[in-house]
Amino acid sequence: MSAISGRAPELVSKRHRRFAGPWTYLFLLPAVALFVVFIAYPIVWVLGESFFSLDRGGANNFVGLDTYLSVLADPVFWVVVRNMFVWGLITIPVQMIIGGTIAYFIERHTDAWRGFFRTMFFLPVVTSVSVISLVWVQIYAPYYGIAQEYLKLFGIEMASSPIGDPSTAIYALIVVNIWQWTGFSMLMYVAGIANLPTEVLDAARVDGARGLRLAWSVIIPMLSPVTKSLLLLGIIGTLQTFPVVQLMTGGGPNHASEVFGTYVFRTSFVLGDTGRGATISVIVLLLALILSIIQIVYLGANLSPSGRREERA
Amino acid sequence: MKKVLVLGATLLSASILSTAALAADKEVTVWSWFIQSTMQKSIDAFQKAHPGIKVTYTYYNYSPEYITALKAAAASDSLPDVIGLQPGSLTQQYRDHLSPVNELAAKEWGADWAEKVFPVNRKQMLMGNPAGDTNYYIIPQESQVLCVWYNRKIFETLGIAVPKTYDELKAAAKKLSDEGYLPLFQGAADGWQNENIFLMLAGQFAPGLTDKAQAGEAPWTSPELVSAMKAWKALFDDGIFQKGALGAHAYPTGAQLFAQGKVGMMALGSWWMQESKFPPPLSQYVQNMDGFDFFYLPAVPGAKTASPPVGGVDIGYGLTKNGAKNPEAWTFLASLTNGEALQEALNDLNDLPAFAGHEPKGDVSDHVKDLYKRFMDDLPKAENQRFAIPAISEALDNALAAVAAGSVDPEAALNNVQAATDKALGK
Incomplete structure (x- = not known):
C-alpha cells in the first residue's frame, strides 16, 4: 500500500508535465490541417455540390434532394449496386481462400524456395494495372487471344470475349481482380x-x-x-474499384460492368454532370459509413492480436 | 574559404543572370492530349518566329487524366492559357471558362475568316451553344474524315478487290478470316468506334438525319435510323467484324495488329496517315503508308448509297479567360491553328487542316500525297460526326453495345436514345 502511495505523486507529476499548457495543442495542428484540407473540405464540397444542378444555360441551381431521388430511381444505379455486391461477395472470400491456402503451403511445405514463391505470388499486386488490363484484354480476346491459343489444343473455339458479353463482363473482371490481389491476401496470411x-x-x-x-x-x-x-480491406477495396474496370471495359457494354468508381467518373467527367456525380459520391460515402459501423459493431475496432491484449489488460 | 566564397558569388551571379534572361520571356501555358513530339515541333517553330515568347506544354492522356485535370483546374480557376478541346460537349462543358475568339480571329485573319474553315468544322464550332450565342469558343486545328482503311498488300496477295457492294465486303471478310487474318477490326469496347460506324451507316440511309435527331427535330426511331441500327447488328452477325469485337479496343490493340499486317480492314480516319511519321522501326505496311489505302463503307442492303464522308474537327483549342489576359496566348493559338505551328503538325501528317489552304510539306511520298488529296477533296462535303450533348452520345453508345450484344432489339435501343435525348433537351 505504502509502495503504491509512494509512486502516486510521481505519476501525477508526469501527467502534469505531459499536459503542461494549452500551447501543446499546437502539436495537433499538422494532423488537423491535413484532415481538414484533404478529407473534410472535399467531403463538404461534394455534399454541397450534390444539392445543385447545372441547367442548359450553364446556371447552377439549388435542387435540394431532387438529384438523390433521380439517382435512386435510375435503373443504372441499381445495376451498379448489384455489380458491387457481386464483386465483394465473390472477390473477398475467394481471395482469402486461395491466398490463405497458398500461404499455408508456402510456409509449411517449402523451405529454400519460400522467398521465390512469396515473390512470384505477390508480383501481380505490384504490377501496373495498365499492364494487367492490356494483358488480360489480350487473354480474353477470342480467335487471336492468348487463352484461345491454349483452348485450341482442346478443340475449343471462343465465340465471344467474356468482357464483351453483358452477361459475363463483370465476372471476367472479377477474375482479373482476384488474380491481381490474391497475392496480397497470401502475404497477410504469411505474416499471420x-x-x-x-x-x-x-x-x-x-x-x-x-x-x-x-x-x-x-x-x-x-x-x-x-x-x-x-x-x-476487401470491402473498402470493393467500393474503391476503378482502374481495372475503366481500362478494360469502361463500365460497359451498356453499363454491364459498371462499378461505383466508373459510374461517378463517367457522370462527373465524361457527361460533365458534377451535381449528379457528387450525389452518387455522397451515396457511396454513406454506404461506406454504414458498412464500417456494421464491421466495428460485429468485428470490433481492434483487429490485431496485440490490440486485443491491450484491451483486455 | 576564399575559393568557396568566389564559387558562391559566381553561382549567385549566374543564377541572377539566368533568372533575368528567363524573366524576359513571356510565357504561354498550354494543356492538351495532342501528341507531344509533334506539339514540340509546333512550339519550336512558333518560338523561332516569335522570340521572347516561351510556350510551356503539358501533355495528358485524354481519359481519364486530361478531362480530370481540366475539371479540377476549372473548379479552382487555374486553367492554363490555352486548352485542347473537341467541339460540342467538351467545349460546352468549359464554355463559362472560355473567352470568345470572334474579334481576335477577325483582327488576325480578316472579317471573313470563318469562311476559310471547312463547313463541317464551322458547324461543329457552334455546336451546343445556347440559342442566339454565335460566339466561337473553339478554333479548330485539324480535321478528320472517317473511312475504312484496308491492307492493300494483303488484299493483293489474297486476290481481294476493294469492296464496292455489301456482298463483296462480306466475301472479303470471309476470305480474310479463312486465311487467318482478322477481317474488319472493330474496337467495339470503345464507344467512339461504334458511333463512327453507326454514323457511316446512318449516312447511307438518310444523310444529316442523326443531326436532326440529336437536335430533337427528328425521332431516333425514324425508319432510316432503325435500318442503320439493323445494319450495325448485321456487321457482327455476318462475320464482317472479328469475333469478340465487343470486348476489343481500337487502341492500342487494334491499331497495333493492323500496323503489323494481321488485320485486313479497320474503320479509322485520316489520322491513320500519321503512323508513317512515327519513330522507326516501322512495319513494311506503315512505311510511307505503302501497305494501306482506304474506301468508304459500301451500301448495306436497303441503303441508297455507300457511306458519305463523315468527319469534322479532330482537335481544336480554346482561349481560357485566364489566357485572354495574356496577349501572347492568342498569338500562339493563332499560329497553332492557322500558322507556322500548324504547318509542323501537318508535316507530321497528324491529320488534315481545319482551315483551307494548307498542305503537308517535306518528306511525303507520292502515295501519301494521293491519299491526302482524296481526303481533302472529300472534307468540304463531309457529314457531321460530333454530338453536342454527351448524354445523347452516351445513350447511343449504350444502344449500339446492347444491340451488338443481342440484349436489346434495334427499335427498343433507339427508343432509349430518344428518351435520353428528350431528357437532355428538357422535353
Whole structure:
C-alpha cells in the first residue's frame, strides 16, 4: 500500500508535465490541417455540390434532394449496386481462400524456395494495372487471344470475349481482380502464420492434430484477426474499384460492368454532370459509413492480436 | 574559404543572370492530349518566329487524366492559357471558362475568316451553344474524315478487290478470316468506334438525319435510323467484324495488329496517315503508308448509297479567360491553328487542316500525297460526326453495345436514345 502511495505523486507529476499548457495543442495542428484540407473540405464540397444542378444555360441551381431521388430511381444505379455486391461477395472470400491456402503451403511445405514463391505470388499486386488490363484484354480476346491459343489444343473455339458479353463482363473482371490481389491476401496470411505461437502448434500436434485437422481447428481460428482485416480491406477495396474496370471495359457494354468508381467518373467527367456525380459520391460515402459501423459493431475496432491484449489488460 | 566564397558569388551571379534572361520571356501555358513530339515541333517553330515568347506544354492522356485535370483546374480557376478541346460537349462543358475568339480571329485573319474553315468544322464550332450565342469558343486545328482503311498488300496477295457492294465486303471478310487474318477490326469496347460506324451507316440511309435527331427535330426511331441500327447488328452477325469485337479496343490493340499486317480492314480516319511519321522501326505496311489505302463503307442492303464522308474537327483549342489576359496566348493559338505551328503538325501528317489552304510539306511520298488529296477533296462535303450533348452520345453508345450484344432489339435501343435525348433537351 505504502509502495503504491509512494509512486502516486510521481505519476501525477508526469501527467502534469505531459499536459503542461494549452500551447501543446499546437502539436495537433499538422494532423488537423491535413484532415481538414484533404478529407473534410472535399467531403463538404461534394455534399454541397450534390444539392445543385447545372441547367442548359450553364446556371447552377439549388435542387435540394431532387438529384438523390433521380439517382435512386435510375435503373443504372441499381445495376451498379448489384455489380458491387457481386464483386465483394465473390472477390473477398475467394481471395482469402486461395491466398490463405497458398500461404499455408508456402510456409509449411517449402523451405529454400519460400522467398521465390512469396515473390512470384505477390508480383501481380505490384504490377501496373495498365499492364494487367492490356494483358488480360489480350487473354480474353477470342480467335487471336492468348487463352484461345491454349483452348485450341482442346478443340475449343471462343465465340465471344467474356468482357464483351453483358452477361459475363463483370465476372471476367472479377477474375482479373482476384488474380491481381490474391497475392496480397497470401502475404497477410504469411505474416499471420509466421507469428503463430509455436507452443500452441506443438501442443496441438502432441494432442494428435495433423494436416487438415490442424489447419481447420487451430491455424484458421488463430488467424481470425488477419481474416477480419482482409474482410475490412476487401470491402473498402470493393467500393474503391476503378482502374481495372475503366481500362478494360469502361463500365460497359451498356453499363454491364459498371462499378461505383466508373459510374461517378463517367457522370462527373465524361457527361460533365458534377451535381449528379457528387450525389452518387455522397451515396457511396454513406454506404461506406454504414458498412464500417456494421464491421466495428460485429468485428470490433481492434483487429490485431496485440490490440486485443491491450484491451483486455 | 576564399575559393568557396568566389564559387558562391559566381553561382549567385549566374543564377541572377539566368533568372533575368528567363524573366524576359513571356510565357504561354498550354494543356492538351495532342501528341507531344509533334506539339514540340509546333512550339519550336512558333518560338523561332516569335522570340521572347516561351510556350510551356503539358501533355495528358485524354481519359481519364486530361478531362480530370481540366475539371479540377476549372473548379479552382487555374486553367492554363490555352486548352485542347473537341467541339460540342467538351467545349460546352468549359464554355463559362472560355473567352470568345470572334474579334481576335477577325483582327488576325480578316472579317471573313470563318469562311476559310471547312463547313463541317464551322458547324461543329457552334455546336451546343445556347440559342442566339454565335460566339466561337473553339478554333479548330485539324480535321478528320472517317473511312475504312484496308491492307492493300494483303488484299493483293489474297486476290481481294476493294469492296464496292455489301456482298463483296462480306466475301472479303470471309476470305480474310479463312486465311487467318482478322477481317474488319472493330474496337467495339470503345464507344467512339461504334458511333463512327453507326454514323457511316446512318449516312447511307438518310444523310444529316442523326443531326436532326440529336437536335430533337427528328425521332431516333425514324425508319432510316432503325435500318442503320439493323445494319450495325448485321456487321457482327455476318462475320464482317472479328469475333469478340465487343470486348476489343481500337487502341492500342487494334491499331497495333493492323500496323503489323494481321488485320485486313479497320474503320479509322485520316489520322491513320500519321503512323508513317512515327519513330522507326516501322512495319513494311506503315512505311510511307505503302501497305494501306482506304474506301468508304459500301451500301448495306436497303441503303441508297455507300457511306458519305463523315468527319469534322479532330482537335481544336480554346482561349481560357485566364489566357485572354495574356496577349501572347492568342498569338500562339493563332499560329497553332492557322500558322507556322500548324504547318509542323501537318508535316507530321497528324491529320488534315481545319482551315483551307494548307498542305503537308517535306518528306511525303507520292502515295501519301494521293491519299491526302482524296481526303481533302472529300472534307468540304463531309457529314457531321460530333454530338453536342454527351448524354445523347452516351445513350447511343449504350444502344449500339446492347444491340451488338443481342440484349436489346434495334427499335427498343433507339427508343432509349430518344428518351435520353428528350431528357437532355428538357422535353
